[in-house]
Amino acid sequence: MTQRYLILEDGSAYPGKAFGSLATTTGELVANSTMNGYQEIISNQIYHNQIIVFTQSSIGNTGLDQNAYESILPSAKGVIVREYENLATDHFKRISLDRYLKQHKIPGIYDVDTREIRHRLQKYGNMKASIVDVADDHAFDQLHATVLTNQQVAQVATPKPYPNPDEGDNVVVVDFGLKSGILRELSRRNCNVTVVPWNASSEMILDLDPDGIVLSTGPGAPSNLPQSVLKMIEEVQSQAPLFAIGLGHELFALANDASVYQLRVEHHGANHPIREIITNEIFYSGQEQGYAVDPKSIDHAKLFITHIDLVNGTVQGLRHRDFPAFSVQFSPDGAPGPKDSVGLFDDFTEIMERRRVDNGNRY
C-alpha cells in the first residue's frame, strides 16, 4: 500500500494509504457527515473541485449500484476516509470503489484521522487541500499557488440538450451540474423531461412549451455564473411553474435581487432539522451547501422564506409572491439522505397540473 499525503492550506499534512487513482489533485476540503450513500456523494457534480472527507468511518461496504450514480462522470477531486472496503456487488462483481475511483482518476486516502480533520475544518473554516505523494515545501507551494477554476458549471453541465421521454408533464431541466436524483423523481412522476445546458436562453426553454421548469443543483459559487443566467430565470419564472434546487435555488434568489454569502464552513450532511415555516413541521434532508441566501437581502415584495435550518439559521427555501416559483437549498430527492421532503416533487407536479387546468379554462 502506497503512502500518500493529504496536505492542507494551513500547513498540516496527514499521511495515509492510497486507494483509487494515484493522481495529484487540489481542491477545497469539505466534510460530509451523511451516514449512507457514499456512491451518490462521490458521483454528485457539486463536488467538482472538492475533496470529500467522509465522517462516516467506513465506505465501500455495499459496492456500487448501477441505480445509484448521481452522474456518470464524477468530478470530485478526492476522497478521504478512515477505512474503505473494496467490495463489488454488481452482477459481474466488477465494480468496486477502488476500481471506480481509478477509472475516474479520483485519488483516495484512507487510514487518516477524519474526525480530527472534521474538527479542524469546523475550527478554522473552509480551506484548500491537495493529495500528493510527498508532503514537501514544493507540494505546499503548489497548493498555495493553485487557483481553482470558476468555470465549474460549464465543465460539468451538459453542453447539448437531450430528452428523457415519458408521457406526463413537459418539464425542462436546466443543468447546472444536475444530479440524477432529480431526474429519477421526475421520472417517477412520469414527467417528459428535456435537459438543457446551463446557458440555455429563455427563448429556447419556452419554445419547448414547458409545463414546468427545474433549475438544477450544481457546483461552486452562484456568482461565478454570468448575468445572462439570472436574466433567463427572470424571464421564465413568470411563464411556467419553476422549482429550483441547490445552486438553482441560489440563482433563483439572485435573479430576484437577494444576495448570497459564503458559509465559513461548508455544510454537507443530513442531520440538521429544517423547519417548514407555514406548518412548523421539522424534517431532515441531504444538505450540501457552501453558500446561503442572506435573509436580510430578501425583497419581501418578491420572495418569502418557506424553510429555515434550525441549527445555523440559513434560508432553506423560498417562494415567489407573484409566480408559481419556489426553491429549496437542500436535496429533496434523498440521494443520498432522508426522503422526508420528497413530496416537494409532488407539489411541483400539482402546480403544473393546476396551471394546465387553469389554462384550459382560459381558452
Added chain:
Amino acid sequence: MAIDINKVLLLGGGPTSIGHENELDAAAFERLIALRKTGAQIIYVDDNPFSVTSEEIQPANVYVQQVNFKNVVNIIEKEQPDAIMATTGGLNAMQIAWQLSESGVLSANNVTLLGIKPADLRKVIDNQKLRDLLTEISEKVIASKIVADDSEAMDFVREVGFPVIVKPISASHDTSRFICNNTDELEDALDVSFKRTYIKRCSIEQSIVGYKEIEMVGVRDTNGNKMLITGLEDMDPIGIHSGDSIIFAPTQTLINEEYQALRTATFRIMDALNVTGTCHVQFAQSRTDSNYFVTKVSPFFTRNTLLAAKATGYPLTYVSSFLELGYTFTEIKLPTKYSKYLPFMEPTMDHVLVRIPLWPFRDINDVDQHLNTLMKSVGSTIGIGRTVEEAIIKSMHSSQFSPRDILPSVSKVDDDDVINQLIHPLASRILILMEALRRGFSVDELSELTRIDRFYFYKLNQLLRAQDYVINNPMSPHSVQVGHKYGFGDGMLAELWNVNISEITRMNRNTKQPVTYKEIEPSAGEFIEATNIFYSSYELENESQPFSGKTALVIGRGGNQLGPNSAADYYTTQILTSLKKAGYKTIIMNTNPNAVSLTPQLSDKQYIEPIQLGNILNIINVDQPDVVFLPGNRHYLSKQLKQFTGLNVVVLPPDQKVAVYKEQEATAAVDLFIQDDEIIPVTTLSFFNHNNRLDLHHINDYQEPMSHWETDEQPLIKQAISSVDPTEWQGLVQVLFDQSGSEYTCTGIRPVRITETAFLTKTTGVNWINVLVRKYLGLLDMESLREQLRPAEHKRYSIMTAKFPFKELQSNRQEGTTKQEVGASLSFKNFE
C-alpha cells in the same frame, strides 16, 4: 403542549431475566433524573432488589411489589397519580397499561397514559390489529393463515409462494416448525403437522428465513416531528433471534435507497400509532431486491432502543421522557454540557459499534445450544472502534469467558463439524466463521451457507490476516502498529507473543501513534459536545483530558452472565455514587450496553473499552486516578493489577477466596460490620431452599431477619461475634450457622457476597456499599453508622428470591445453584 402533571406513576421492569437485563432499570433511572426537572412527584413500582432507580427515589414513593395488574391498580387507587409511564417497564408494563385502559381503571381514576394513547396501544398489543393497521398504511407484513387441510394450505401457498413455514397448532411437541421450499416438502410437513396437532389446525406462513434483519429506532413529538436515532443491522439473518445476533451500528450493508425506505416506513408507522417518544421497528430486508417486511413494532424502550442511544451518544431517554410529557423537540432543554441544538439534530456516527451476545451454556449446559428464533443469551458486550475490524475485535475481547486477554479458538473442531455449525449455528458462531475462513472456505460459499452478507466475511478475513501478521512478526514496532489499528490491545499482543505486558508498554513509548480516545457524540465532530463518553483508537487527536483534583476509576463488570452480575452492576453504581459524594471525579469503564453503571448521570466520564489489563493501564495512564475500584470477584484481574505497585487498588467486596468453611451447609447467618476492632451486628438471615437442600450453592431464598428472631437472634449474634477475630476480618462479614433442633453450629465465615450486600442495603436502610467505600477511603464516620444501626427493631420479613432461566432455555431443571441465577425478586411478609 406539555401535559401538566404533579404526580406520575412509573412502572419498573421487574427482576432481570433472559431478554431483559438492567437496561430497563438504566432507562427508568435516566427518566427519573429527567422527570425531576418537572417537579412532579414520582411513584415507582418494582420488585427487582438490584434496581438502582428505586434506590434513587424516596422510600415512601417506592412500592416494592411485583409489577402486575392487581398491584398497579391498588397503587393507582391509593396514590391517585395524574399520569402513568409504562414505556421503561418493557412489554409487561405495556400490557398492564393496556389492561388498565381496557378495564376502565385509567378513566375511573383520571389517569393519563403517557407515550401512546390507549386506543393506539391496543393496535400494538393485539397482533391482528397491528397487521390490519400496517396493511392499511401499505406496509408489508408476513402473510400467515390457520389451515384445516392440505387444500387450504395449497391455496395459501399459491398466493404467497414458497418458501413457507408450517407449524402444528396446539401440538404435542412445541418446537416443530418446518421450512418448506417446494410442494413435496410441504406435503410432508403437513402430514407430520396434522398428526401432531390436537385440534386439526396448522399455521402456515411466508418464510423470510435468510432475510437481513434490520432495526430502526425513531422518536416522534406531539406535533408529529420525527427523527431517526440510528439503524442497527443484525449480522445473522432472520431465523436467529435478534437478541442472539451480533449487531452492528450503524447499518453496514444497506444502500441508501434501502436504508431510506426503512426510515420512511418507521416514520409512517410512528405516525399511524401516534407515538410520542421512542419507537423500535424491526424489518426483514430481502437480499436480492428492495422488498421488506415489518416484523415487530415496539413503541416503548427495548434492549435495542437503548443500544441505539448508546451507539450514537444521543440522550434518548432524557429527550423521550419530555416527548412523552407532550414537549416538542424544540422545547426540550438539555443539561448544559450539550449544545442546544442536540435534541433535534439527527444523530450521525463516525464510529462503529458491535454487540456480541453472551450465552449461559457454561453454567447451564444441558439445553439445546443452537441459536434459533428463541432467545437464549443472558447478556452482551459491545466494542466500539473507528473501524469495523476494531469494533469486532474489541467486542470479541470482551465477550469471552476467560479473564485472560486472548481470543478463544475453535481450531480443534473437525471439518464436518465446522460445516454443520455454519448451517446450524451455536453460541461460538463468530469463532466458527473465522475458523472456516482460516480453513479456506470461500467468502461466497460461506455467505451461501450462513446467509450472512459477504461484507462481514471480508472484514473477518482482514482480521485474520492482521492476526497472522502480528503473530509472525513478534515484537516489531510495525507489528504493534498493525495490531493497534485492528483493535488488538496491548494485553492481547503480550499474550500472542508470550511476553509481559510491560514490554509492550515500553515499545509504545517510542511509537508515533499512541492510544487516543475519541468521544461518542451524535454530531460526528460538528459540535463540541461534552458527553464524556470515550472509546480508544490509535490516531492523531486525543479528546479525553484528565480531571484536575481527586479522581477515581471504577472498573465495571462487563457483560452480564449468570450469577451475581446484575447485583454487581448495582454494586458498581453505588460505588460511583459514594465516590462522587466523597468528592471524587469518577470514571467508569464498562462494556455492557445494558449496565446502569454506564448511565451518563452516574459518573463524570465513561469509557467503553474491553475490561482487560492493557486497556485499563492505558486509561490509568491518561487519567492518573488516585484510586482504582474493582468491584466483583475477579481474582485474575486483581492479581494482575496488584503487580503494579504504584496503583492504589481497592477490591470490593474483599476476595471471596478468604472465606473459611467448616461445612458447606447453612440455614442461618449473622451479618456483622467490622471496623478496626469494633464489631457491629447488622442483622440476621435465614436461608431457604425449595427442596430443602441446605448446601450454600443451592440457597434460593434469603430472609431478613431470621425466623424465630424474637428468641434466637440475640444469642446467635453473641455467638457470631465471639467467632470472628477482627484482626483477620474487616468490613461486612457473614457468619454462617447450621441449625439442628435449637442448637446453632457455626459452619463458616465469609465476606458478605454482592447479591446479599445489595439485599442488606434495601432492607436495613443503610447503604452498605457506601459504608464500604468510605471505609476503604478512610472517611467512615463510625458514630453516625452506630446511630443508624441502633438495636434493630424488625418490622417485617424481607425476602429475596433468586430467579433462574430454566424455563426460557427449555431446560427441565427445577432448581439451580447461585451460579445459575439470572436475577432476583424482593418481597415483604408481615410477622404473624
